[in-house]
Amino acid sequence: MMSTDNTLAQFQLNQLRASIDNMDAILVHTLAERFKATKEVGKLKALHNMPPADKSREGQQIERLRNLANEAGLDPAFAEKFLSFIVAEVIRHHEQIRSDEAEL
Numbered sequence: 001m002m003s004t005d006n007t008l009a010q011f012q013l014n015q016l017r018a019s020i021d022n023m024d025a026i027l028v029h030t031l032a033e034r035f036k037a038t039k040e041v042g043k044l045k046a047l048h049n050m051p052p053a054d055k056s057r058e059g060q061q062i063e064r065l066r067n068l069a070n071e072a073g074l075d076p077a078f079a080e081k082f083l084s085f086i087v088a089e090v091i092r093h094h095e096q097i098r099s100d101e102a103e104l
Contacts, residue, residue, distance in 0.1 A: 052094035
């Protein structure tokens with residue numbers, strides 16, 4: 001039989017996990033919305049023969065995200081790694097869009 005302390009701890013653990021699950025869902029849906037927007041950027045870039053990557057914009061975004069991370073109490077290095085991962089995926093999508101447009 002669980003003690004009262006263990007029962008309370010399990011209840012708190014379940015609440016925290018439910019909160020984490022909700023935040024994970026928010027992250028996934030937010031990323032999906034972000035990728036919808038970047039898909040449109042990729043189409044525009046392909047239409048106007050612009051390069052898939054924009055190093056200047058990426059640098060600005062990294063600095064902006066590092067500042068946001070600092071303000072939020074999140075490790076800026078982690079935020080930068082996270083953004084770099086997303087940007088790499090966006091560029092991959094843009095290259096695919098450009099390739100698909102070239103085939104038309």
